[in-house]
Each structure stands twice: as structure tokens, then as C-alpha cells.
Amino acid sequence: MRRGAAAACALGLGGSLLVTPVQAQAPAWRDDATSRLEVLALLQTLNADLLSHPSATLTLERWCGAHHLSAEAKVVAERVRGQDKPLPDDARKQLGIGADEPVRYRRVQLACGEHVLSEADNWYVPSRLTESMNHELDTTDTPFGKIVQPLHFRRQTLAAELLWSPLPQGWESGTPLPASQGALAIPHHVLQHRAVLFDQDNRPFSLVVESYTADVLAFPQPALGGR
Structure with missing residues (x-):
């Protein structure tokens, strides 16, 4: 889904629909060499x-x-229900x-204002959280990271991957840059992280896969190079 396009996603579950809010129209980035360099630097x-x-x-939130991206720099978690995913094959070993x-x-979309910045799949061990944390995770849309902050957790990244690069392989050696002179086409997912969270006693308690969307770039293109 192209950044800035009005989007509404419906999920059929038992005859019901879950619809995400329509996103605001974001300014388009130009498809030229300078823009592609800027986008790569930002990512x-x-x-x-x-x-x-x-x-x-x-x-x-800082980003x-x-x-x-919004009048208030506050990220909220919008729960996506009815899309449970099985635990990855190697996850029990990683979680100990x-x-x-x-x-x-728990699957959530992390949104700032009308922009969904990340879609996160989270598998967690309830026995390693407090009762109040588990209750809040079950009954609210509060982001996982905020709920478990009292654990003074640390994050170990297992993988970090740019899912899309605005520059072709070998661009630094003279490979021509694609350019349409129109709007830069940015795919829905641009970056993905896979990580394990550990509490202050060094016990793993959560495996998370975070897919960051093109809406992290949903702001006016900077005026560089005399533009």
C-alpha cells in the first residue's frame, strides 16, 4: 500500500469486520537521484x-x-485481533x-496520529510478566514496550533488514539509478526487525517481529540541493 494513499483494511472474522482508520494524505517524494539518496539516509x-x-x-515517538507526523508525538497500539500466528519453530529455544x-x-499496529508506522507480531511468556502486566496486555491497546517498562528490559536484535532499497545494487560503482520523474513508489513495508526482550534478571520473555511501513517517511520532502 503506497504511503499517503487513503487505506481501509477489513478482516473477516466470524461475520464481523475490523476496519483501520483512513490515513491522511501524505506528500509524495519525487523519483530522482537526490530523493532516493535522502530516503536511504532516512531509513x-x-x-x-x-x-x-x-x-x-x-x-x-521520537521519530x-x-x-x-502528528500534532501530538504519541504512539498508540491498535490491536489486530483474530490473526493469531503460531510460534516460530526456533522461538522456544530463543525464549529459553x-x-x-x-x-x-499479540499483534498490533503502532500508529502516530493517522500514520501506522509499524506492524508488530509479539509472542510473550506470561509467567515472566506480572499479573497486572498480563491484565493490561489482555484488556488494553497500550504498546507492549510501555507496559513492560518496569522490567527494565534490554533488547537483543536477531535480525535487522531493509526490505527495500531506493538505490540499486552497485549504484556506487556507476549502476544507473532508476528515475521516473514522477512520484517515488515506496512499498508498504520498508524495514523489518526481529528481536528478543530480556528482563533485568536476563530472562527472555518476548520475541517480536516488527515490520516498519512507508509511513515513517510521511512528511514533506526536505528542500536540499537548491530545490
Whole structure:
């Protein structure tokens, strides 16, 4: 889904529909060499910021505020229900749990204002959280990172991947840059992280896969190079 397009996603579940809010129209980036360099620099900056902080939620709030994506730089979690995913094959080993240990699943969209910045799949071990944390996770849309902050957790990144690069492989050696002279086409998902969260006693309690969307770039293109 192209950034800035009005979007409404419906999920059929037992005859009911879950509809996400329509997103605001975002300014388009031009498809030229300078724009592609700018976009790559921004994605690498966001990636480095996410890798250097334990909470993706708080990092996205800072990003939202710095780029004025919303009047209020506050990230909220919009629960996506009815799309439970099985635990990945290697997850029990990564979480340090046995075959019979209960694991819960939570899928959220992290949004700042009308912009969905991240879609996160989260498998967590309820026995390693407090009763109040589990209750809040079950009954509210509060972001996971904010709920478990009292654990003073740290984050170990297992993988960080740019899902799309605005520059072709070998561009630095003279490979021609694609350019349409129109709007730059940016795919829905641009960056993905896979990480395990550890509490202050170094116990793993959560596996998260975060897919960041093109809306992290939903702000006016900077006027560089005399433009």
C-alpha cells in the first residue's frame, strides 16, 4: 500500500469486520537521484536509532515528533485481533522455555496520529510478566514496550533488514539509478526487525517481529540541493 494513499483494511472474522482508520494524505517524494539518496539516509538513520534503543515504541515517538507526523508525538497500539500466528519453530529455544510453557500472541499496529508506522507480531511468556502486566496486555491497546517498562528490559536484535532499497545494487560503482520523474513508489513495508526482550534478571520473555511501513517517511520532502 503506497504511503499517503487513503487505506481501509477489513478482516473477516466470524461475520464481523475490523476496519483501520483512513490515513491522511501524505506528500509524495519525487523519483530522482537526490530523493532516493535522502530516503536511504532516512531509513538507515531510523534503523540505527531502533537498534540503539530497547523500546521501538519510544523510538517511534521520537521519530514522530522530530518529523512532525502528528500534532501530538504519541504512539498508540491498535490491536489486530483474530490473526493469531503460531510460534516460530526456533522461538522456544530463543525464549529459553520448554515445550509445555504457555505463550501468548499479540499483534498490533503502532500508529502516530493517522500514520501506522509499524506492524508488530509479539509472542510473550506470561509467567515472566506480572499479573497486572498480563491484565493490561489482555484488556488494553497500550504498546507492549510501555507496559513492560518496569522490567527494565534490554533488547537483543536477531535480525535487522531493509526490505527495500531506493538505490540499486552497485549504484556506487556507476549502476544507473532508476528515475521516473514522477512520484517515488515506496512499498508498504520498508524495514523489518526481529528481536528478543530480556528482563533485568536476563530472562527472555518476548520475541517480536516488527515490520516498519512507508509511513515513517510521511512528511514533506526536505528542500536540499537548491530545490
